Amino acid sequence: MGDLERLGDAKYVSLTTYRKNGEGVPTALWAVREGDQIFVWTVADSWKVKRLRKNPKVEVAACDMRGNVAGAPVSGTAAILDGAQTERVRRLLRAKYGVVGRLTVLGSRLRRGKDGTVGIAITLTAGYTHG
Template sequence: MIRFRADPGGDQFYALKTFRADGSAAITPIWLAPVGSGWFGYTPARSWKVRRIERNPQIELAPCQFDGTPLSEWRRGRAGILPTRLRGEATRALRRKYGRKFDVFALTLALGRPRRHGGPAVGLAIRLDGETPEPNPAGRRPSALEPAPADTPPRPDGPSRRGPRRGGPSPLDVAVFLDELLLLAAYAVGGARSVDGPVAGVLLAFALPIGAGLVWGRWLAPRARHRLGRTGALAVKLTLFTAAAGLLAATGLSPWAIAFWAGSLPLVIASERRR
């Protein structure tokens, strides 16, 4: 029986064969990372393969080339959609295997969310036939693909399982928070000064900070449901701060723009390095 390489330097692409309602097969190349005795993937929620898996969890899998051409025999298995609270396991496993390439991929999925077949990203869990769950050493938390022991209490969602945070905010926390407020203020001031007429100025003074806040809350906030990885978050933050500084400079506030950008850059980098 062919066994896939389960190390981080193993196969890069996998052909995932899912089945339509009429029984015909559809093959999609996908990234997968090994976790325990199974595999995790990451894909848009409205993609066709997700719909086919929800209707029929039977799948076949094989290592493949970039275009989906299989490189070995197909192996049968079952696939399912991970609960939202377990999606972090999939992203961590994929980031360990693919590194920054996965961060770029996750950012691409986030930007393509409005597409018809986009939507929020979901995690895929795949177990191949004949694979048995690995033993669970004492003290190791079972993965999403492994059954939890009967005496294991259910894991709570979100960061609450880590308990309350001790101590007050650090000086860096305060500086980063104030810098984020300055970001919104920069968009408001730049928007108000970028057009003629009080009505249009007021509208832009509200619209630009709201837009920046929506982006921040969606992909950058600590408790965002679709929070980007470190590389993706750093790229988006630098884009937001650079755009705000450019808006200030374009409206005749170049000294303020330079000071704002020079002060924000080290704070953005420091906040992401601390994650």
């Protein structure tokens, strides 16, 4: 199994974004794979989104819900998605995570509204192992 499949199949991934001083900040998130990208979903005004606007470089590793990494990290670049693309990520997450995914996405929409969350597309950089 290649990095793309391993990360896409993981229940959680640790997404590391970088501060201005270069310090990495990891966050455990749900993840789903479609095509050659990994997608995650988060609060639109979170610090990780603010960091990504300044520096799209990331590292991704499989982890547990507490962020304890369970595999080697893989470098990549991240892009913040627009509303239609974010809705696609929500659909993918609902499909992967079943009832819990549907309830979580619904609860988030009720608390934050449709624009309160954003999808992030992660493209692994050259050198990753693919299937």
